[in-house]
Amino acid sequence: MNKYLKTAYQFGTLGGILSIGSFIFLSFWNTDPTNLNLIFGYIITPIALFLGIKFFKDYTNSGYLSFAEGMTIGFVTYLLIGVISFLGIALILKVSPDLFASIQETKWSVLEENREVIISQVGIDSFELTQSNLKAMSFWDIALNDGIWKIIPGMFFSIIISIILRKNPN
Template identity: 50%
Template sequence: MNRKLLASYKFGLIGGVFCVAAFVVFKLLGMDPTKLSMLFGYFLIPFFLFIGIKFYRNQGNHGLLSFSDGMSVGFLIYSIIGLVSGLGIWIVLMLSPSLYAEIKMQKIEILNKNKDLIVEQVGLKSFETTSESLLNMTTLDIATNDFIWKIIPGLFFTIIISIILRRNFK
C-alpha cells in the first residue's frame, strides 16, 4: 500500500467519525446539526491535517516533507474526512426521516423569514429558485453539502500546513 495512504487513512477515518458524532451530538443538544457540524469541521480538519502530515513527515518519510508530499497527504486526509462525514450523515438522515424533515423545515423557515432581505439583494426569481430547491432537497443533498464543506477548507488548510511543515533536508 502507498506510504502516503498508509499514513493518511487513519487520520481521515477518525476525523470523519468525529464529524458524524458531532452531527449527532449537536442534534441531541437541540442545535442545528448541519451548521454546527460544518463549523466544528473548520476546527477539526486543520487539527487532523496537521497531525497527519506531521506523522507522515516524521514516521513515513524519514523527517522529510516536500510541499507536494504535504499536499498529497493532506488531500487524502481531508477527502477521507469528507467521504466518511458525508456518508455518515447520509446514513443518519436515512435512518431518521424525522431528523431530515426537521432540518428541511428549519431551512425553509429561515429562507421565508429572510424573504424581504433576499428579494432585495438578489431578486424574486432567485428567491423562488432557492425556495423550490429547498422543497426538493433530499438527504443526499445535505450529505453532499457537508462533503463539499469539508473539501473546500481542507484544501485551504492543507496548503498552509504543507508550507509550515515542509522540510527538504535533515
C-alpha cells in the first residue's frame, strides 16, 4: 500500500502548499483572495492529480495503471490538497484577524451591492438568511469552504484522469 501513497503524498503536499502560497500571494493584491484562490485550486488540483497518477504509473508501476490504482492515488492526492489548504488558510486567518475582517467586509459589500438582484432571484428570506450567516461567519468557515472546493472537483478529475491513463497488463 505504501507504494501507492508515496507519489500521492508528494503531489498532494505540493498542491496544498501551492494553494496556501496562492492565498498569501493573492491577499496582497485583493481584499478578498478567497474567490481567486478557488480558481487557482481548479487549476492546481487537476495538475497535481495528473502528475501524481502519471508518476505512479510510469515510475512505480512499470507503465501500468488500473482504474482502482488511479482512484487511490487521486483520492489521497486531492484529500491532502484539501486538508493542507484548509489548515493553512485557517492558520493564516487566525493569526491575521485584519485579513479575515477584510474578507468579511468585502463579502458584505458584494451582498449589499447585489441586494435587489439576489432578492428577485431567491427571495427576501434567503437574502436575510445569507446576511445572518455572513455576520456569524468565522475564519473556519472560509478555510473549510476552500478545502471542500479542492476535494469535490478532485473527485471528478480523479475519475477522468484514471480513465484516461488506465493501462492494464495483457
